Amino acid sequence: MELFSQNKIYNFMSKRNIFISISLTLIALSIASMIFKGFNWGIDFKGGIEVQVQFQKVVPISDIRKQIYKKFNGASITTFGKKNEILIRMSVKKVSGDVQKDLGTEVKKLLSPLGNVTIRRVDIIGSKVGSELRDNGIKALIFAIIGILIYVAFRFEWRFALASVLALCHDTIISLGAVSFFHVEVNLDVLAAILTLMGYSLNDTIVVFDRIREQIIGSKVRDLPSLINEAVSKTLSRTVLTSLTTFFVMSTLFLFGGEIIRPFSFTMLVGIIVGTYSSIFIASPLLIWLGFKIDDYRKKLLDKEKRKREKEKMRQMYKGGVV
């Protein structure tokens, strides 16, 4: 099976201003959403209490609210995935610090008159822990970005490193924007998804960059936009196919994986789409804007190659006993 015409070179670069405008608009919208709509922080980061209960039969939320309010006024009560699965959230102040308080039993006692109920999950996160988890998350993000920057700069060149990190920020910001816009709960899993996306987005970008590097040595084309067009076109089927397989499995997780993992799979799905888009349309034009010069880089690569060959020659001579 072949989806893409193999020898066709698509002229992506001629439309680079359109793509970048789309991206800038999306980024602006994302930032606006993050500022004005904010995030739906889960208890992992802001601290709080979540009690998940399951009724055998569906019970009206208003009845549940009435019962819960007897003791925990102001708690938020919503369904969670299914109609008989209920999530009760409250402020952590209600039990702060007290290890012995038995919230599960209390909630069960309150809800028992409404029908057969099981306590599925009780999470209590102190506000201090929440901010610590957030700090660690930010540390992980920074550590990952720096690590990736260094690695790419070492393997390619600083412009490649910068372009790939910019593309990565592009993907991260738009994914976060979607999380904010669709009011998806931000928990530790979402953080993991964002970090995975960073790896994934780079994965895609680097395969394209690898091709550009190869073309610089192998191809006679001297014009950067045409060279990029060639590299992107040749890796196009791979980019799309891998994104498709990853997209498939993430959609199964989104559809069948249950409510708890949904924020994770949602973020991943958005990220895969944005990441694929950016590695085709955004990452490579960034090289042009960053003032990448083919000839300089080509010289560098050839020098490297030459040194390597000379070294090899020396070794051969040494082995042969000439020196």
Next chain:
Amino acid sequence: MMKNLNYRLVIFILATIFGIAFTIPSFLGKNPKVNLGLDLQGGMYLVLGVKSEDAVKNRIKSIASTIKYLSDKKDLFIDRLKTSNNALSFELIDKDDAPKMDAELKKIRGIEIKKIPEKGIVIYKIALTKESIIKTKENAIKQAIQTIRSRLDAFGLADPSVTQQGKDKIVVELPGIKTQKEKNNIKKLISSAAHLELYLVDNEHRVTNPAEAAKYGDIMLPDKNNPKRMWLLKTPPVLDGSMITDATVGFTQKTNQPAIFFTLNSQGAAIFGDVTGKNVGKQLAIVVDNKVYSAPTIQERIGGGSGQITVGSTDEAHILAIALRSGSLPAPVVLLEQRSVGASLGADSIRKSMIALITGFVIVVIFMAWYYGFSGIIADIALVTNLFLITAVMALFGATLTLPGMAGIVLTVGMSVDANVIINERIRELIREGKSIKQAIEGGYKNAMSAILDSNITTLIAAIALFAYGSGTIKGFALTMAIGILASMLTAILGTHGIWQYIVAGNKKLTPKSFGMKA
């Protein structure tokens, strides 16, 4: 057939055998097996903070008790013995006794002594040294971990884990707790300080508030059964729980109430004998965690160093006895984080993520076979081996599989075929350029290598960042992803290459169709 074997294929076959061999035990429930995280099998995860300042306070209190006991014994008269958060002071009535007192105080380690002479008396101000405060705090956490661990062991739970996190936090993981009652009992067991103290009851004064009590050198503590009733007790306590050697559950002879019978060590027994001998007819209050359990009147001198505490129920007696036996917590603990998942939710999560995993897997397998034909099937074989390898490696390292970890495996299924996609695209390119199938295969693997390595290593960097700073279940995700990436390098690159080399060496007829291309 054997002559066509190549080293890549041999490694791949060995890896497959290894993978299958160490995957099977996990499904049979034998070791080595993959441990299920608390979010999958149900259980409780607690993060406790240790109030280490209180350990310092307790240390001061216990020094005060020692000074009181020593001065009584050596006939050194002291007055106004007072303790604050991290210091204590008293007055020595006869300044000529100062050298004797100094000699006694020298035996207590880690304190700084300041003496202020005043009209025939000497005021002593005693504080802990800086090093001693730091050490006390550090020990408080270590001891708390030890104590909680031995309490849980005594309770008979299946593999509990108690570890230190950061400077002053303790993580307790309890898999397989099912009922609410069990959870509750265990939380009580972990968190009760089990600080036993014996005080003499002050029946001479009447006070209404703590400030007034302090004037007489007393404290007010509530009754355990009737919190409104306050007892007036003479400080410092005559004895504390650190001298307990054993505590067992039984019933009182007369009333047949559940009770804890405790035994004291020789030092404790001596003090207990002395105090009861000197105070016949007075009430001795038995205080656990600042609640007065009972205050029997001393009938006679109690030698032998044993006593009893009556409690409400046998359940309570059981928990308190374990707590007393394994020692008191040097400082109180507070709950910072609790995550408890019921077994039913865990089972649901396993079922749902398995459905996602299998569906995703089937889609990818079919897709690869459809798009790349025979070559896709080879990639699929590598994918199956990859899953076996992930399970096997996790089982061997005793790693824990969490729900995000399951998500990590699902993700790996999608991403590990990436290497094969890159390779196959390269092979197709070379075939299109007119190379022979054999040349195309070798060239395809060679050309694809740098892209695959670079992209996998960057993903690995992200996984390491997650593992280093992630907590709890997220670590599980980072781990499965990292294992998945490494395993995919072995199966998707080395393994499929080995299979191709074997097929090529066997002179099988290969056409572009074998790579899903139009002939």
